[in-house]
Amino acid sequence: MRLDWITRISLHNLRPLLSLFSADLAIDLGTVNTRVYARDRGIVINEPSAVALDNRTGDVQAVGKEAKEMLGRTPGNIRVVRPLKDGVIADFKVTEKMLNYFIQKAHQRRTLVHPRIVISVPSEITQVEKRAVTDAAYRAKAAEVHLVEQAMMAALGAGMPVTEPGGNLVVDIGGGTTDIAVISLSGIVYSHSLRSAGNHMDEAIMSYLKRKYNLLIGERTAERIKIEIGSAYSLDEPLSMELKGRSLIEGTPKMITADDGEIREAISEAVSTIVSAIRAALERTPPELSADISDRGIVLAGGGALLKNLDKRIREETGLPVCIADNPLCSVVLGTGKVLSDFRLLRRISIE
Missing domain, CATH: 3.90.640.10 (ATPase, substrate binding domain, subdomain 4)
Incomplete structure (x- = not known):
């Protein structure tokens, strides 16, 4: 009888215990910077996506800010690797080590950590590239992994009404990719990912x-x-x-x-490519949504949105109102963080 009671108590307490050890995390795995948002704590990590490795042993010497400081200044036996190129994983093993480091750091180096993770990825990503991201996260001891589109997260983070029936045009200019998307009713009507950023x-x-x-x-x-x-x-x-x-x-x-x-x-060439892609997105938008976009305008997010007078240039070329998100650098990770607490929305927008 006593044993049965102990078993019942221990099973009952297991879930809260595990959630005590592991907070859910939202990760914006960027080409230039990786940002991690922990539920109830906000953004806990905002560091460059760089890893310094020892050529002889393959050991990690530094990750994030320290590794970025070493870029172009290393001796022969140390190399600095940027494991992501154009928004996707270029070096699988190094990405896994980097993710593991950031997840442990977000949990204050606790070892019994198996969090539920939501990762944002570019919109036109192949099945192989998706698999590489999920595998890297599972190898970094994640309990569950969900992938979401960067443009949708940028719109959420910028505070756009994405769940309502109305057109929202968001342009997320990152380091490796520029994601352009027309969003309505929590779904993507049109999206395009450019390798120009x-x-x-x-x-x-x-x-x-x-x-x-x-x-x-x-x-x-x-x-x-x-x-x-x-x-x-x-x-x-x-x-x-x-x-x-x-x-x-x-x-x-x-x-x-x-x-x-x-x-x-x-x-000028890189900027013109982005402007042309925005025009192409507007041409392919259904007329009802076009009317909404002409009222609401275009929202710019990502680090590239901070380029001086980019909003002015887009306004000049499209004739539409253009505004920059409140916190353009962190809008993707803030949007991904919002999805952590709204599991029904995550179910609707996660990529299979």
Whole structure:
């Protein structure tokens, strides 16, 4: 009798005990940054998607911010890997190690951790790429894994009324991909994922300076130039910046001054590709939803939304009102976090 009572008590207490150990997590697995949202605690991790590995042993030396600081500054035996390329997993084993590290860090390094995880992925992702994400999460000790589309999460995080019958156009410009989607009644009417985003702008800046000034710069410098003086449309006040790198002719350190006009010219192709894709999305939207979008306008999310005057350029080209989400960098992970507490909505929008 006593044994039966103990068994009943222990089974009854098992569920709350397990949920004590493991909080549900929402993960925005980005090409440039990975953000983790824990239920009831908000965003607990916001770090670069980078891992530093020892070439001889394969051991992880650093993850996140520390690894990003090492980028382009490592000795021969250490390499810094960005395990995601264009929004999808390029290096499976390293992604698994990175996810494991972030999940443990989100749970304050507790070992008995088996959380339920919701991960956002680009819209035009193949079955193989989906499988790679879910497998990496299960190997990082997840109990359940659900995949959701980034554009839908960006719309939720930006506070758009996605559950109502009405057209919402969201443009999520990340590091590896730009996701454009027309959403109505918690479903995606039209979506398109472009492999043209923040990273491609950085590469364009690097090749422009190489071509025009014979100056070789690194990824981190290119990103800083884009943030500080990059723009999509002419600025009211001109900006300039001193750039340091290596001269391709003399092979010595060299410094030049570049202005916003030159950087705008460098990234113009990447910006034009995004604007053309928005126009294509508008052309394929059903007329009723088009009427809603003309009232509500276009919402920009993701780090790329912070590019100076990008909203002005899109407004000029489409003739529609354009606004930037309140917290564009975190809108995807905040939207994914909202889904954690609304399981019925998650059921409706998760990708099989």
